[in-house]
Amino acid sequence: FTSFSIRTLLRSKEPQISYPALCDFLHSTVHDRENSPMMRAALCAQVCKLYRFQTEDHRWLLVREQMSETPLSFSLPKHLLSKLIQEHTDRVQEVKELGDLSPHWDGLRHDVISHCHHLIGCYQETLAELDKLSASSCFKSSSSKSDRHLQFVPTNLHSQRMEVTDPDCSGVWYDVITFGAPADHHQAFKHGGLTRLLSKHTNPSSVIYSQDESSRARELLASVAQLQPQVFGLSEELLAVSLEPFSHQTHQFVHALKDELVRSALLAIHDQHMATCDSSHAHSNGLICENTAANQEGPASSGQQDSEYDEEEWDRVWANVAKSLNCIIAMVDRLDSVPSAPPASSSSSSSSSSCSSWQEQLLPLVLTLRDCVREAVTKARAAMTFVVLQGALSATVNLGSPHVVQRRHAVFSQALSAVVFGFMLKLHESLKDPQFLLQLHSVGILVQLEGLLSTYGDELGMLEDMEQSVTDLRGAAFTVTQAKTQQPEDLLPTIRGTWGRFVVEVPLPPETFSSLPRELKDGCLIRVDAVLFNIGINQQQSLAERFGDVSLQDRLNQQSFERLKAYCSCLTDRLTEAACFLSDGIQSLPDLLSSLDSSLEARRRKNVEVLWIAAMVCRQVNGVRLTSCKSAKDRTAMSVTLEQCLLLQQRHKLSQQSFSSALDSMRRDGCRLDNVQKNVGSRKFAFSSVQLLTFPKLYRPPDGSFG
Incomplete structure (x- = not known):
């Protein structure tokens, strides 16, 4: 498509075809920005779909939907494993250098060394296996989520990107990172997730040194x-x-x-x-x-x-x-x-x-x-x-037994890989936005994770793992560096630091790096403020709401709201030109926060409005959006397609009559069915008609797309 043909298509009064999906694939060279060195390094195995939908004023929106894998699925876990191996090796050395100790304290030293050696051995084996796999793959399928050697790799990690071109703008991008909820499926959930496992572990020492x-x-x-x-x-x-x-x-x-x-x-x-x-x-x-x-x-x-x-x-x-x-x-x-x-x-x-x-x-x-x-x-x-x-x-x-510590490291690795992916895309899209760059070094970046897990059975354990991973993300930070070359391998992020203080270094091409504000070029740390909002939507959540316990979900959502509110307050206090955050012509930031508060207080069953409002707040403050369910292929597909259509309606005047057809089109023929196929080999969402009766209506796929 040339620029002329796109404009013609957008302004035409009558549809040229009867179905919104115009083509299955769109070559990435259509947009030069997508061909930048940074994006070539971050994205791989792209699948694109192109649609057009009618607006309220009877004009046409051209919508490009793009789903991509990323080399970060393997490169970030490998960097993290290397750092953890080095950290534990150094710790063994430092306690050995303490010299002769009394039998009691020598016994404790032996415990430290045994603990470290166990983790070092496991991590070296895992790293060796990842080195073999990463040369030929950028993707861990949902069917491999319990694989021992893939414990640190995020499940089904993709970017879901939507570019909207309407008669009044040349193109606006909206990104969501999708991945399976960061959880340790290899160790499973017989005894719960990290929240319960860590609560059972009592710290034998009341003295803690940094x-x-x-x-x-x-x-x-x-x-x-x-x-x-x-x-x-x-x-x-x-x-x-x-x-x-x-x-x-x-x-x-x-x-x-x-x-x-x-x-x-x-x-x-x-x-x-x-x-x-x-x-x-x-x-x-x-x-x-x-x-x-x-x-x-x-x-x-x-x-x-x-x-x-x-x-x-x-x-x-x-x-x-x-x-x-x-x-x-x-x-x-x-x-x-x-x-x-x-x-x-x-x-x-x-x-x-x-x-x-x-x-x-x-x-x-x-x-x-x-x-x-x-x-x-x-x-x-x-x-x-x-x-x-x-x-x-x-x-x-x-910190607990080696198995608990390994679980914690693994789910953190999964979450960090997804967050780094999202940060790279957000940074690339906003490099020419001085307000965003000021926000990075003065306030930090907001990371908003959306969970669709139930609070029943194994998924309750998954949510507990996910909660701890989000907590640990808050100890991480980003910094921007100048890449040695523009080769993809030199533009992939790396990690430095130690557990609880990891810094992800994101390299930029020299020309791009030179245009950054002085604070970012000097290596200032970009703080990560992570929040998690979860609303279970499936049949298991119905059981939890009637016979089980939803207190974990309520607590997580309320705590995340308080953190989100504090971040927004800090943002508007620190930035002198915060008017763009207070109102973007749709709904003011204070009004959105007030609506989110009211929605949380209502405590309605399967109150997905909480997720919608939290996502709107995140976008309004230039945050990184991530969506997860058990394996990021079925419920996640319903969520991201709904979010795309809501964005078209709220920001691009998608007509009410076109909303339902747009939603069905994206679910019936969009990128997410390609995602299902690459995970399980079938182009059907894994729902039954009976299960879907328990889903909120807007999260139900069209007939023929499930089974």
Whole structure:
């Protein structure tokens, strides 16, 4: 189709054919933007359909429907697996470097190492299998959702894109990412999903240290290991050579110890020691108890003999080192003032008798300082070892069994792959929108997931997995980088960071990257604010509403509404030109939020209006839209085709008479039937007539398209 023929087709008063679907395939070169390097990297195996529908003023809309797979289905999980393998390998190394520990804490270290080795082995095997498959596929079918080696790969991940060209505009794109609900079908749902599994796991440790604190602890351990022998060595030289290097090195040692983390860790050690003593007398094999007993022998540790721990105890310990050093400096100054005594910097030509007398006076002070250093080192090592080991425990064993942790990693991988895909498309479409680019670095990106899962049986477990994946998505962020080349492999996103702090790097071609705002070019993090709205629509949801429990769905929807409202508030507060978000000529953002609130409060059965309004809010604030059901082929098809027709009606004046025929056309001959065929080999949606009686009317396919 040329531009002229499209305009002619749109403005013609009479349909040229009797059926809205004009062709099965449309070559992607029709639109140059679709042929950009970034889109060639992100999309593959495209299927296109072209329709025309009549507007209220009797003109014609040209509608292009496009469904695409993406290499991200495999490339993102592989990157994530590599990062998780490296993270757990590093954790094994860091706890091994803690040296000798008491039997109790060595046992905990062994637990961490075993936990990590289990995950490393599983992930290396999975990664090897994905390397074999990804060379020939960009797609995981619904029939493979329980495959062990495809645990990290999103099921049936596609972009569903609609371009609308009407007489008044050259073309507007609307995107939805469709994929099977992020859930671990391999481990199944006999004991529920992650929400229930994690709630059953009680954290054995009340002390949780961040990754930053664990890093500081490792750095301090390294500093102490380096500085203590230097201080001791220079103290030997002090008696014969010079005060200055010794003084400088000791000051460095004291400065290294002046860290609040050491004091707080010692307090945590004491608290755990007291809790252990209260609960059991069989605790003498623990690192905490051994260190407490050993430290009581030190000159500045008498406070720990009391049941009430003195929070200033650590300050006195490291301050004793500084005081001892000051005593030595004062003694050297006094000896320097005595003519018969050699100065601290004296040469070997000094008389042996006066040198001996000088050393005898200085020796007790040096020995005292050594004792103080030794005590400080013992306490600091115990505290920082505690921090590192607690950090390792909280990142491994305390998260649950390896199977639960693997489940959590897998569903996060599925969700992240879909979100990254959606973000790439949104970024590509909005690169010339300065308001959107400002929104990215000042507020972040909204990600709205729509679920169609029931709250009954296995799907309740799937929804629980999905809930946790959305929670974990909020710890991720995006950043934009400059690609090395415009080759597809150099334009695919990569991952850096560690669990809970992953950053997805999205490369752009150099010319495109150079046009970005300074903040984005400087690598600022783009925060992900993810929300999940779920409304079950099938026959199982009817059972849940009559005989089961819908509290999870109600809680998820209400919590997501609060987060959505907070994001919108932040958006309108931060951006100076927020008028475009407040109203786009259809319905204002405050009115939409008010309608969503009222719809949630109504608590009607199968209240799909919640999904429609949430989707409208997401689009109005430039968010990323995703839709999921169990495998993203049947209920998801009903949802995305309905959303497309609603957009045509609300934004492009699709006539009421054409609405039903447009909806039936997209379901009977559109891209989603191609999706069904590639998943199960049949061009029929997997519904029965009896099942469809329980569906909301607008989610029922036309006769002949199901069975």
